[in-house]
Amino acid sequence: xxxxxxxxxxLGTETALDVMVKARALEARGRSVIHLEVGExxxxxxxxxxxxxxxxxxxxxxxxGPPAGLPELREAICAELLESRGVRAGxxxxxxxxxxxxxxxxxxxxxxSPGDEVLIPDPGFPIYASMVRFCGGVPVPVPPRLxxxxxxxxxxxxxxxxxxxQRTRMVIFNAPSxxxxxxxxxxxxRRLAALSERHDLWVMADxxxxxxxxxxxxxxxxxxxxxxxxxxxxxxxxxxxxMTGWRLGFGLFPPALAPHAVRLVINSNTCxxxxxxxxxxxxxxxxxxxxxxxxxxxRRRRDAIVARLRGIPGVRCSSPAGAFYAFxxxxxxxxxxxxxxxxxxxxxxxxxxxxAGFGQGGAGHLxxxxxNSLANLEDAADRFARLAARL
Numbered sequence: 350x351x352x353x354x355x356x357x358x359x360l361g362t363e364t365a366l367d368v369m370v371k372a373r374a375l376e377a378r379g380r381s382v383i384h385l386e387v388g389e390x391x392x393x394x395x396x397x398x399x400x401x402x403x404x405x406x407x408x409x410x411x412x413x414g415p416p417a418g419l420p421e422l423r424e425a426i427c428a429e430l431l432e433s434r435g436v437r438a439g440x441x442x443x444x445x446x447x448x449x450x451x452x453x454x455x456x457x458x459x460x461x462s463p464g465d466e467v468l469i470p471d472p473g474f475p476i477y478a479s480m481v482r483f484c485g486g487v488p489v490p491v492p493p494r495l496x497x498x499x500x501x502x503x504x505x506x507x508x509x510x511x512x513x514x515q516r517t518r519m520v521i522f523n524a525p526s527x528x529x530x531x532x533x534x535x536x537x538x539r540r541l542a543a544l545s546e547r548h549d550l551w552v553m554a555d556x557x558x559x560x561x562x563x564x565x566x567x568x569x570x571x572x573x574x575x576x577x578x579x580x581x582x583x584x585x586x587x588x589x590x591x592m593t594g595w596r597l598g599f600g601l602f603p604p605a606l607a608p609h610a611v612r613l614v615i616n617s618n619t620c621x622x623x624x625x626x627x628x629x630x631x632x633x634x635x636x637x638x639x640x641x642x643x644x645x646x647x648r649r650r651r652d653a654i655v656a657r658l659r660g661i662p663g664v665r666c667s668s669p670a671g672a673f674y675a676f677x678x679x680x681x682x683x684x685x686x687x688x689x690x691x692x693x694x695x696x697x698x699x700x701x702x703x704x705a706g707f708g709q710g711g712a713g714h715l716x717x718x719x720x721n722s723l724a725n726l727e728d729a730a731d732r733f734a735r736l737a738a739r740l
Contacts, residue, residue, distance in 0.1 A: 365702055375694070386702050392591040474707070491509045509544070528707045563644075686712065
């Protein structure tokens with residue numbers, strides 16, 4: 350048998366998909382399962398976006414398009430970045446791709462060489478570490494600052510500064526965070542910007558959850574003076590517009606990296622489906638009420654699930670500032686979080702994730718997605734409380 354390339358063994362996966370498979374198998378045997386494992390809005394794509402995509406198909410927008418994205422969509426993205434985040438950039442710095450993940454990959458491929466260190470949030474989206482290792486880099490974990498009864502911060506800047514070495518090449522952060530829902534406050538953004546300039550680092554800001562926030566929208570580090578030359582902003586349409594299956598993301602790249610990102614598009618997927626991009630254009634330029642209504646409903650769900658989790662003896666839970674995840678600390682219960690997640694699925698039919706799937710910093714925690722109905726969240730909390738009482 351021919352050999353398999355060593356690099357593919359550096360790739361990780363997402364535990365949410367593994368848990369979903371187990372949960373579906375239970376459902377196939379007739380069990381009732383409440384799905385709180387997958388980070389996917391349970392709302393339909395707004396009608397005007399769907400209609401724009403259908404109209405684009407009927408109008409014949411089914412051929413190759415420019416590798417970097419349709420000019421009108423890139424212009425609209427620039428306008429959105431300026432209006433919502435104060436980030437001023439031309440369309441030549443925008444790259445559109447089938448989802449946000451390829452843009453994370455392209456940014457790391459373009460900026461990180463073998464042996465380079467990349468600071469990543471831990472707990473954090475597991476694909477960051479997977480992609481860094483695949484590119485030959487070394488992921489270096491940086492913890493958040495979690496306060497069970499108060500506001501959390503997506504990064505501990507003191508720990509981050511201590512982790513910087515001569516081999517550090519990039520910092521990746523996600524705000525609001527998956528899995529904690531924490532943000533990076535303005536003073537931390539300014540400090541991170543100063544550190545990146547002092548040590549000549551690239552910064553990748555994953556802002557995919559930015560519009561799902563429950564207070565003042567998080568600022569963008571790309572808006573700070575001098576940061577446009579070293580910051581990659583990754584964003585997309587999946588979360589805030591409930592367009593996960595459409596696969597549409599965009600990246601804002603520094604001028605030095607943008608041409609390389611476009612070449613990576615050409616070498617991987619050629620371009621992004623034109624009709625999908627026209628749906629994205631309608632999302633940005635059309636009514637924004639669906640986004641506001643969805644976020645308001647997520648806020649109601651957040652308040653409900655956090656209150657219920659805090660009422661379970663042995664469980665502590667901070668209130669997420671954004672995204673749609675609760676990340677309770679369950680170290681006060683008498684079994685490990687991984688075993689607790691397994692028993693919650695097998696015995697009570699609630700699918701959630703072990704926090705260690707997001708890095709060692711997540712050990713002792715569980716991730717609950719509250720992208721499900723309020724009634725299902727209340728039911729899930731009842732089932733969790735029953736299991737905790739039996740323990």
